[in-house]
Amino acid sequence: xxxxxxxxxxxxxxxxxxxxxxxxxxxxxxxxxxxxxxxxxxxxxxxxxxxxxxxxxxxxxxxxxxxxxxxxxxxxxxxxxxxxxxxxxxxxxxxxxxxxxxxxxxxxxxxx
Amino acid sequence: xxxxxxxxxxxxxxxxxxxxxxxxxxxxxxxxxxxxxxxxxxxxxxxxxxxxxxxxxxxxxxxxxxxxxxxxxxxxxxxxxxxxxxxxxxxxxxxxxxxxxxxxxxxxxxxx
Numbered sequence: 001x002x003x004x005x006x007x008x009x010x011x012x013x014x015x016x017x018x019x020x021x022x023x024x025x026x027x028x029x030x031x032x033x034x035x036x037x038x039x040x041x042x043x044x045x046x047x048x049x050x051x052x053x054x055x056x057x058x059x060x061x062x063x064x065x066x067x068x069x070x071x072x073x074x075x076x077x078x079x080x081x082x083x084x085x086x087x088x089x090x091x092x093x094x095x096x097x098x099x100x101x102x103x104x105x106x107x108x109x110x111x112x
Numbered sequence: 113x114x115x116x117x118x119x120x121x122x123x124x125x126x127x128x129x130x131x132x133x134x135x136x137x138x139x140x141x142x143x144x145x146x147x148x149x150x151x152x153x154x155x156x157x158x159x160x161x162x163x164x165x166x167x168x169x170x171x172x173x174x175x176x177x178x179x180x181x182x183x184x185x186x187x188x189x190x191x192x193x194x195x196x197x198x199x200x201x202x203x204x205x206x207x208x209x210x211x212x213x214x215x216x217x218x219x220x221x222x223x224x
Contacts, residue, residue: 006154009152030210031210033212033213035213041217042202042215042216042217042218043155043202043213043215044215045212045213045214048212088154088155090155092210098160098162098168098209099157099160099170099171100145100157100213101157101171102147102154102155102156103154104152104153104154105154
């Protein structure tokens with residue numbers, strides 16, 4: 001089935017440093033969604049990207065969807081301790097797919 | 113989301129026992145999902161349902177069954193629990209095709 005590969009699996013940063021997680025697929029994605037899961041919590045939807053080359057921003061978070069719609073990234077500028085958690089990308093493999101497949105996630109630790 | 117409620121929050125059971133995890137929602141969404149989360153493996157889809165009479169297998173349905181008793185309720189059963197079913201289980205809902213998922217707080221299941 002559809003797989004989205006997410007890297008890195010873990011990232012430790014000093015507070016104030018930037019952070020990026022990448023999501024890659026061998027096939028074209030119809031869209032890509034990003035979720036954040038705080039420690040002990042449940043995944044919470046952040047954003048959805050649909051268009052080729054799309055870029056969206058939420059305060060210090062920048063989301064990109066590749067031109068070929070096979071990759072995506074989430075970049076956090078000047079991390080804060082509130083950014084701690086696991087970030088997941090997720091995608092449907094095509095217009096006819098009803099299964100949302102998640103990447104394995106990137107666990108972000110921020111050192112104060 | 114408080115609108116998606118899972119019970120119980122924690123459950124310890126023994127190998128061979130039958131157990132049921134409950135999920136109810138007040139969001140009015142037709143689509144409901146059961147995911148399983150294991151460390152380092154992300155979220156994997158077990159079953160999903162688009163209405164009361166609709167049940168679909170996900171990526172890892174073996175050993176599980178579901179029941180959609182009403183639009184608001186979707187229960188997951190383990191007919192004969194085994195230790196490798198120890199995991200964190202999430203119920204989720206969505207409004208329509210390719211729309212974001214709204215997760216419950218999860219049920220932590222331990223099979224000894």
